Amino acid sequence: MDIDVSETTRPNRAEPADQTEPATGVLRYSAFTDDPAGGNPAGVVLDASGLDDTEMLAVAASVGYSETAFVIAQDVAARRFTVRYFSPLAEVAFCGHATVALAVALAERLGPGEIVLDTPVGEVPVATRVTGDGAVLATLTSVPTRSRPATTGELDSALAALRWTHDDLDPALPPHVAFGGNDHLVLAATSRARLADLDYDFDGLAEVMRRHGWTTVHLVWRESPERFHARDPFPVGGVVEDPATGAAAAAFGGYLHALGLVTGPTTIRIRQGEDMGRPSDLLLTLTPETPRSRVAGRAVPIV
Template sequence: MTSNLTDSVLHYAAFTADPQGGNPAGVVLDAASYDAARMLAVAADVGYSETAFITEHDMDERRFTVRYFSPLAEVDFCGHATIAAAVALAERIGPGLLVLDTQAGEVPVLTVADADGALHATLTSVPTHTRPASGTELSEALAALGWKQSDLDTELPAHVAFGGVQHLVLAAATRARLADLDYDFDALGEVMRRHGWTTLQLVWRESDDLFHARDPFPVGGVVEDAATGAAAAAFGGYLRTLGLAPHGSTVRIHQGDDMGRPSLLDVDIDAADPRVRVSGQAVPIKQ
């Protein structure tokens, strides 16, 4: 890469305009010499839920290969670290379309600057899909969460949704149920590893186009994500499949409020396209 793309870890807050909000992500813009062990060690040292490592690039085509690591493991795709990496790149090479090659597939990201110069990014997910959760999956997850069947919104059934990685979607019947999250970290992590889920997408529907979310992430060594772009993409596919976005729509997700790191994720759903667009801002965190 060009000399102005440093190989040190950059720190960004994604899905926010406030460095004290959003979901922090590490970004390494030149990780061509890093092996998986080094990337995992760096991610563990940074301590954020995800760090993005750019391992290959084509500057003429604005195409980059990206790998994502939590403190405990590699993840095929991470939305908030994608937004952070795209903004970090746009700050150095200018706004426009970027193409990220991830282990989940190709993810185009459009970066634009608003009138004040703030950078916003919109990722287009790989094709999403969803299926109803089995009775065993649901009962095991509820037991680890300490939730009851009666805590769920019966109009939004439990599904396993994919938007690059898999998430169990559970809809709480009340905002109070969502706010009261005190789960068994080890037990839920074991359930998630057994079923191949990256996070749980716990949501509460305030209205048809406004949701609140919390995402436990024990398989990554993190109690909770403050903003989860991959889960937002999967949730967009879930809403489309359930016919809750029949003509295409945009929904907003508030996440991180209960952690003191408010985040805003805008999810664009096209009824005819299995891909979902997730948009947000990212800003540097001063170290």
């Protein structure tokens, strides 16, 4: 049985929807927040079985968010869904915040529990449950993560585009390229002030990222071993910055594994989006026994 989206489609943002938007049921959620004015907005199309690549890209561009998730096949009885993700400019192999948004939308319609998403990078299980205040919490389990030191060429080209120097980097957290479904350059800033001052060359960084195949540059500052602040430039998706990046959080788990910082069950709280006025909270859970990251957050409809 397919999910009926005819009664669940919500208008785009607070203003009337663009009348040129394709006649497709697009839901809009903000992920990693319980406030529609915070978090990272994502589009969700619960039945995209009749759309081709060009049409899905057109919908994503019309919605205008950093990503929109499209369910292209489904087995509702088995709670299994095939998903693709599109930014306004191109398809993205995996997107964490759109996964959380989709999982919450499905839980609201099918009830909480386990679902499985078949994504371009592999199988991604997602657990949903209702919290004490009635909100839905979604926890995705990433594909196996990995991380390697960034090369000198990768680092120098990225720093030049960011307008950072080597002195802006925390020597205790070396630059890496980390994977949690797609690749992200991880750079740790020496201070919260350095992280807050983000003024980069949009076209220059986009070119560097396309050359190396990075989805975002994951900029972090370590407040404590259990709490990090993050920012994620996303020029390759046509977006200056992502307010919350679940895929980068999953990759960051691989980074922490590679540095030997996961010696037991570990919970990391990531605060993102604060400097752009859309505060977001991501919960990253790691264990030494598995290279998979668990990334949890809420999502709320944007009406």
